[in-house]
Amino acid sequence: MPSLRDLGEFGAIRLLAHGLREGPGVVIGSGDDAAVLRVAPGRDLVVTTDAFVEGRHWLPEWIDPATLGARLAAANLSDVAAMAAVPRWAVLAIGARAGHDAQALATLQEGLARGLADHGATLVGGNLAAVEGGEWLALTLLGEVERGRAWTRSAARPGDLLVVTGFPGRAGAGARLARALGEAARGDEWRALLAAWLRPAPRVAAAQALLATGAVTAAIDVSDGLLGDLAHLCEASGVGAEIRAEPGTADPWLARAADTLGVSAFDLWVGPSDDYELLLAVDPAQRARCEQAAGAAGATLAFIGRFTDARGAIACLEGDGSRRVLGSAGFDHFARG
Amino acid sequence: MPSLRDLGEFGAIRLLAHGLREGPGVVIGSGDDAAVLRVAPGRDLVVTTDAFVEGRHWLPEWIDPATLGARLAAANLSDVAAMAAVPRWAVLAIGARAGHDAQALATLQEGLARGLADHGATLVGGNLAAVEGGEWLALTLLGEVERGRAWTRSAARPGDLLVVTGFPGRAGAGARLARALGEAARGDEWRALLAAWLRPAPRVAAAQALLATGAVTAAIDVSDGLLGDLAHLCEASGVGAEIRAEPGTADPWLARAADTLGVSAFDLWVGPSDDYELLLAVDPAQRARCEQAAGAAGATLAFIGRFTDARGAIACLEGDGSRRVLGSAGFDHFARG
Numbered sequence: 001m002p003s004l005r006d007l008g009e010f011g012a013i014r015l016l017a018h019g020l021r022e023g024p025g026v027v028i029g030s031g032d033d034a035a036v037l038r039v040a041p042g043r044d045l046v047v048t049t050d051a052f053v054e055g056r057h058w059l060p061e062w063i064d065p066a067t068l069g070a071r072l073a074a075a076n077l078s079d080v081a082a083m084a085a086v087p088r089w090a091v092l093a094i095g096a097r098a099g100h101d102a103q104a105l106a107t108l109q110e111g112l113a114r115g116l117a118d119h120g121a122t123l124v125g126g127n128l129a130a131v132e133g134g135e136w137l138a139l140t141l142l143g144e145v146e147r148g149r150a151w152t153r154s155a156a157r158p159g160d161l162l163v164v165t166g167f168p169g170r171a172g173a174g175a176r177l178a179r180a181l182g183e184a185a186r187g188d189e190w191r192a193l194l195a196a197w198l199r200p201a202p203r204v205a206a207a208q209a210l211l212a213t214g215a216v217t218a219a220i221d222v223s224d225g226l227l228g229d230l231a232h233l234c235e236a237s238g239v240g241a242e243i244r245a246e247p248g249t250a251d252p253w254l255a256r257a258a259d260t261l262g263v264s265a266f267d268l269w270v271g272p273s274d275d276y277e278l279l280l281a282v283d284p285a286q287r288a289r290c291e292q293a294a295g296a297a298g299a300t301l302a303f304i305g306r307f308t309d310a311r312g313a314i315a316c317l318e319g320d321g322s323r324r325v326l327g328s329a330g331f332d333h334f335a336r337g
Numbered sequence: 338m339p340s341l342r343d344l345g346e347f348g349a350i351r352l353l354a355h356g357l358r359e360g361p362g363v364v365i366g367s368g369d370d371a372a373v374l375r376v377a378p379g380r381d382l383v384v385t386t387d388a389f390v391e392g393r394h395w396l397p398e399w400i401d402p403a404t405l406g407a408r409l410a411a412a413n414l415s416d417v418a419a420m421a422a423v424p425r426w427a428v429l430a431i432g433a434r435a436g437h438d439a440q441a442l443a444t445l446q447e448g449l450a451r452g453l454a455d456h457g458a459t460l461v462g463g464n465l466a467a468v469e470g471g472e473w474l475a476l477t478l479l480g481e482v483e484r485g486r487a488w489t490r491s492a493a494r495p496g497d498l499l500v501v502t503g504f505p506g507r508a509g510a511g512a513r514l515a516r517a518l519g520e521a522a523r524g525d526e527w528r529a530l531l532a533a534w535l536r537p538a539p540r541v542a543a544a545q546a547l548l549a550t551g552a553v554t555a556a557i558d559v560s561d562g563l564l565g566d567l568a569h570l571c572e573a574s575g576v577g578a579e580i581r582a583e584p585g586t587a588d589p590w591l592a593r594a595a596d597t598l599g600v601s602a603f604d605l606w607v608g609p610s611d612d613y614e615l616l617l618a619v620d621p622a623q624r625a626r627c628e629q630a631a632g633a634a635g636a637t638l639a640f641i642g643r644f645t646d647a648r649g650a651i652a653c654l655e656g657d658g659s660r661r662v663l664g665s666a667g668f669d670h671f672a673r674g
Contacts, residue, residue, distance in 0.1 A: 031573065033417075033419035034417060034420045038484075044375050045375070047371055047462065048462065049463060050430075053432060056467060093477075131471055132471055134468060136432055136468070138430035138464070140384075153368070236369075
């Protein structure tokens with residue numbers, strides 16, 4: 001298969017441009033200096049950017065190009081979902097080595113475009129740059145949200161329920177197992193954890209269903225880990241939180257991983273993890289309505305605690321009724337070692 | 338000064354978030370999962386992304402952080418100008434080594450934010466990722482254009498005048514001199530060329546002034562080199578072009594660089610060069626009006642030829658009246674050597 005060097009820059013760009021799409025709201029698509037898009041009347045625009053770096057956000061031996069593309073789409077879709085917005089358009093900047101197989105790069109972009117299309121968004125443009133060392137991918141995703149209805153991090157109230165979609169911690173556990181066990185991590189007993197790491201499902205539909213209930217007061221994307229992102233939300237809202245340990249320690253997948261890794265299931269649950277789940281503050285009067293709405297949109301909700309007026313303090317309630325104060329523990333990409 | 342590693346990821350993000358701006362149309366700025374923006378009624382949205390890679394798009398010993406930031410802003414502003422759009426908002430993805438001086442990175446971002454603000458745009462968000470090797474910067478810029486009025490590459494007509502803003506080729510000549518001469522390229526005799534390379538002026542205001550004339554039929558940003566981008570525009574429009582050699586060979590700055598580098602001034606003029614000038618197709622009846630409009634907006638226009646019906650053919654008219662056929666010669670980032 002020809003490399004990018006074999007095709008030359010413009011040949012490679014032509015190949016990638018071929019994979020860009022027409023789509024709703026796309027007035028002028030690829031092939032010009034910029035794409036032209038039409039935002040629906042009465043809607044605000046939402047914009048986010050998230051980048052993956054080879055070796056850090058992905059390990060080439062653990063993820064095929066199409067799955068990697070879809071995962072980068074999920075990372076950005078999750079941020080748009082956390083604003084209660086509908087994803088619409090994206091542009092992809094790629095840093096690739098000249099020896100990169102051109103078809104593999106097109107497959108990566110196709111996986112990304114499909115991942116976006118699954119949630120109603122269109123890949124409309126990009127940029128291709130040559131790098132010598134590690135490769136990288138930077139996606140910018142645009143969405144639309146009804147004017148004044150975007151969720152923020154800053155409006156959680158004491159007494160609101162603390163809710164997460166899906167199963168936080170599983171993605172981080174999958175990544176740790178892959179590093180610790182190597183090929184053995186591909187075993188069926190780790191299936192749900194590897195899937196959570198490699199094929200996260202962004203909560204776009206669930207966010208729309210929950211938006212319709214009017215019950216959500218604040219939201220954040222869990223991409224740094226449950227505790228780290230909870231700390232961000234508490235800081236922005238000027239509140240504290242109490243979480244119960246049980247929902248985390250009761251996850252059988254986390255419990256098994258914890259045994260093998262020699263850590264606690266609770267730490268896996270709340271620690272560094274690229275989960276792309278949503279953490280929400282919810283009006284306690286509307287719990288049942290939220291469960292129903294999320295369930296209809298294919299997402300499990302876990303009610304794991306509540307927000308308090310103890311500004312900045314995050315406490316954990318153990319199964320035996322005891323209470324301990326937690327620090328925050330998100331993932332620090334610049335940390336030593 | 339502390340490095341990114343010293344500050345930690347969230348400390349570094351907090352430092353960079355501090356440099357983000359509020360601005361017109363920014364409903365929710367930094368500090369949430371995504372920014373929320375308001376597009377003006379009757380306007381379409383324009384989106385472009387352009388990335389710089391260390392060692393390839395910038396040489397750290399030749400450009401300080403603030404100037405580098407402004408140059409990346411210019412690269413993206415130029416794409417938005419080429420669509421006749423008004424720049425509005427941007428997000429910046431950064432790949433930086435853990436040892437990067439944190440203040441230097443904040444200065445880079447500040448230079449970028451100022452470069453954007455000079456043309457009415459606001460930096461509203463970003464992403465920071467740790468890299469091991471070469472650093473990189475990927476900017477996505479959003480603009481607005483009156484519905485249906487965006488310039489494209491595809492509507493040049495045979496008979497239209499071929500026009501460029503400023504002095505294409507100078508940026509490329511500056512870059513080649515820096516590589517060839519080292520410190521000697523900082524001499525005053527190369528001043529205009531080094532400035533064109535390091536401090537390009539995007540043609541945002543000139544584009545708006547020219548849009549108002551209604552005389553421009555097609556446009557492209559000259560970032561790959563005059564001949565390469567002319568070939569792109571001809572291909573998209575299904576036309577050919579004839580250019581006169583004289584405007585290039587008569588540029589005294591290019592002529593001097595050509596002597597020193599042992600190449601022809603013409604080749605410097607049309608060859609690979611990150612000029613961020615605009616190449617335009619213009620209604621011949623409106624030449625004077627265009628010159629006046631661009632001049633009032635601070636841009637020189639050079640009328641360097643015309644478009645023809647010889648689809649895909651680009652010819653050069655020499656000073657002696659002879660005519661030769663040119664190939665395209667943009668810069669190929671994946672080329673060997």
